[in-house]
Amino acid sequence: MEWFRRWRRARVLKQGELDPALWQATVERYPFVIELGADELERLRELVILFLHEKPVHGAGGMRVRDEVRVAIAAQACILILNLGLDYYRGWVEVIVYPDEFVAEYDYVDEAGVTHHVEEAMTGESWERGPVILSWADAQEAGRGHGYNVVIHEFAHKLDMLNGEPNGLPPLHADMERSRWADAFAAAYEDFCRRVDAGERVGIDDYAAESPAEFFAVMSETFFESPLTVRAAYPEVYVQLSRFYRQDPAARAVAGGVAAAAPAA
Numbered sequence: 281m282e283w284f285r286r287w288r289r290a291r292v293l294k295q296g297e298l299d300p301a302l303w304q305a306t307v308e309r310y311p312f313v314i315e316l317g318a319d320e321l322e323r324l325r326e327l328v329i330l331f332l333h334e335k336p337v338h339g340a341g342g343m344r345v346r347d348e349v350r351v352a353i354a355a356q357a358c359i360l361i362l363n364l365g366l367d368y369y370r371g372w373v374e375v376i377v378y379p380d381e382f383v384a385e386y387d388y389v390d391e392a393g394v395t396h397h398v399e400e401a402m403t404g405e406s407w408e409r410g411p412v413i414l415s416w417a418d419a420q421e422a423g424r425g426h427g428y429n430v431v432i433h434e435f436a437h438k439l440d441m442l443n444g445e446p447n448g449l450p451p452l453h454a455d456m457e458r459s460r461w462a463d464a465f466a467a468a469y470e471d472f473c474r475r476v477d478a479g480e481r482v483g484i485d486d487y488a489a490e491s492p493a494e495f496f497a498v499m500s501e502t503f504f505e506s507p508l509t510v511r512a513a514y515p516e517v518y519v520q521l522s523r524f525y526r527q528d529p530a531a532r533a534v535a536g537g538v539a540a541a542a543p544a545a
């Protein structure tokens with residue numbers, strides 16, 4: 281059904297509309313979007329139209345989802361797949377947005393076989409083959425230069441889940457080597473955990489120390505939000521992420537910084 285999906289997407293694009301003023305405001309809101317070249321930006325705009333056609337964004341907990349919210353979430357979700365394609369988000373459909381942190385409830389069985397019921401405040405959550413759930417209050421912390429981005433974080437988990445339970449190893453491309461990925465990430469993860477234990481700050485969210493899956497998600501959000509930080513702290517991880525996402529945001533940030541500084545000179 282590949283031809284049919286392509287035909288349908290071409291039709292959606294032909295009829296699809298995105299308010300130009302809203303799109304422009306969204307582009308200007310996020311440094312990692314405004315730094316894109318003209319071709320990339322147009323490709324992102326098309327992906328956003330397709331994303332919003334295929335993935336309904338619903339409010340929960342009293343959240344009224346305006347177009348501004350929809351487009352902001354879609355733009356950030358699609359930056360990850362700019363050079364991968366929308367099929368990387370196959371197998372699930374819905375995005376749910378709460379106004380603020382929400383409570384996740386789940387049961388787990390401990391080593392003694394006792395079942396515990398847990399309620400935990402969350403800023404975002406991704407379900408395997410299920411929805412992406414986000415706190416809008418936390419999503420608004422994105423693009424402020426401190427590397428934090430809950431939307432990119434949750435959608436990175438989605439990519440990690442393409443080959444089963446999230447473990448920090450998404451399906452790599454044919455021209456990538458699993459051993460290189462594993463070497464780069466394992467060494468960086470070990471170093472990062474040591475630094476967190478020692479109370480050292482490297483400009484990457486401590487939450488990355490939680491597990492290899494969280495490390496991949498946090499490194500992905502930092503890769504887009506603050507790429508020079510990742511490149512400086514863990515150059516091998518930067519190379520692997522750059523090959524996986526097929527993007528070089530550090531180069532864009534440097535070029536954007538130069539362009540931004542030019543008028544003042």
Ligand SMILES: [Zn+2]
Pocket residue numbers: 433437494497
């Ligand atoms: Zn996470």
